Amino acid sequence: MSARNMKSWICKLPLLALCVLFIYWKFLEFMSAEDWRSIYQRAFLEDEDSWIGNNIAEEEAVPACSMRHTIKKDDSLRKDFNFLVPVLQWRDTFTQSEWQKLHNLASPYGWKEQSYDEIGKTLSLLWHPSNSRLFTRNMTDECVRCAVVGNGGILKGSGQGKAINSHHYVFRVNGAIIKGFEDDVGTKTSFYGFTINSLKNSLAAYYEDGFNMVPRNPDIQYIFIPAGTRDYVMLAAAIQGVPVLSGFDKGDRPSQYFGDYPQVNQFKMLHPRFIKYVTERFLKSPLLEEYPDLYMPSTGALMLLTALHTCDQVSAYGFITENYNEFSDHYFDKEKKDLVFYANHDMQMEGLLWKLLHSRKVMWLYQRQNQNPSPKN
Template sequence: MKTCTWKCVFLLGIVFFTITAFIYGHYDLDFIHSGGRVILGRPLKATESSLPVLKDDVEMTTAPPVDESLRPCSLRNTAQQDPVLREVFNFSVPVLQWAGNVSPQEWQRLRLNQAPYGWKGVPLDVVNSTLALLSDPRHGRLFERGGRPGCVRCAVVGNGGILRGSRRGPDIDAHQFVFRVNGAVTKGYEEDVGTRTSFYGFTANTLKNSLAAYRGAGFTRVPQGQGVHYVFIPANARDYLLMSAAIRGVPVSSDHDKGDLPSKYFGQKSSVDDFKMLHPDFITYIKERFLKSELLGKKYAHLYMPSTGALMLFTALHTCDQVSAYGFITENYKAFSDHYFDKVKKPLIFYVNHDMQMEGRVWAQLHEQEVMWLYKRPL
């Protein structure tokens, strides 16, 4: 019997590859459906070792320059001294939108991009009437720096299970400003996550979903009280309508939430100064420069956007001097439950509307480059 030659081995390899591709090829869709939601079938692999650079053809407006000459601790100053960071960070993009952003030219530009990256899908009268309520230039700033000596230190608190048993509550509360998102449960977990909230970030959808999903964990209302500000992420018209109703103290006038009373979310004593809204250009900038996921090339690309936690973390990075991130995904995320308030350990599930693993790689890199401090927990 003749020994099989290299040609024989090659042909056998081709046959094996063809059969394997036929059998397993359908799993390459990356997605499966679960309970009406679409989740990732397998983790995405990292394709880049460095932070991406924004394309030159992305058109955005610019914000007035901020004088940081007296704050050597600020990220703005740090970025100016580092050629890599200077290439990546663009502090001229406005973080928040207000009445001063509305003009015929801006409408013509932003109406071409679907929310949250523009105003497409949001009627002009809704944009105008909502942003007209944010009439003072201070509404375009997250906070006022006047009279604040030294560095402005901010803590951004995610809901990751890594915080359970961490005893980081006092550290979190020691920051000047504390950001929280979605199911921001604090009662019963004060030792681990603190008690203070300065900024609560959300979309109308995540706010309502969090209240429904985490009620059993103690999330019966969003943070309220003196000093709490609400940062809307304008994912669609619902967010503009809810903000408008909240500022005016009236029920939501139309759309999905018609008749809803904002006071049941934000309390009876909220004022216009308590509400902020991210600028579509800022969300575009974050997506294009930092979080341009492979999901954008997949079947469900239209569902993708940076997570609420990611947007609040980048908001802090572009407004505060020093930022600490707690409860965000780390490389050993499998060792922890999905949320710090879970009664029993639950695995983190990846849905196609966010790329949490890519976000985790970005947090690790920003920590390594000393752009921010990321809470990690060794096993």
């Protein structure tokens, strides 16, 4: 560069600096006008969309009765629901690129501090096409109706058993005691959802109430929630029909939970992406910031959101309502027990969500006024 050109370039520096400062000022003005939470949300959505990419061409066709049509007509709901996010993970969802995206995210939103080989081995066992979906529609215009049954005390004396059984599919969770409560909670079970921790805790805590085994039937499908390594290890052992060989549950025999000869198509596992998506969109509680290693949506919430992303019409029974304090914690409690809130779940936020979705006619929530504030057997 000649001396003359150098001098000319230097003279232009103040002008360039002013341009840079102007652009920066406009950037700050823009940023101050936009809420940081919405910026974060947009980044999450962009990541979500980039992940989906070309993996799924379009949403599945649903019948006219489906609540998805209600969602599409509501601007706010349409922004929250994304039916392209896969609900389940199986053999074909485990790729090197997927590992790169999830291996730095802690459970249940990813595979941080977990073994690539262990995750890959477990998911390779979910090879059957039925492991990738909850059910297959018999006809494109079939209206699939699902009931999700929580264990709330509101069901005590409800007489909702027949209504629950009338649904095509019935989801149950954790300490799902049926014997002796058939009139209130029904007898039908299509899906049983759990983490290994919630399953074992339920067996220990509610054994005397009558929960001495998880629902067991060749027609029942088991939905694992991957809260940690132990869920993957137990799932692999259950499919292979062998004891758990390592980790927290070493020596456990999955047959004591799922029977001696379960079929591979009976097992499902929620996708970490789905859990991350429903947490970010619907249940991003302040507890997530305060207790990031502890908080996650409850088992019941995850099953209800699973149903809302797969079924056409969804009814929720035994979930928290505004007057929860009028009922016992569980429908099978021998004496009234108050619902206790812990830091691992935000039950009040979940209750507000169910109330909102009920009012928007996305789902139907069973509610009632208590007639017996101190239920006893």
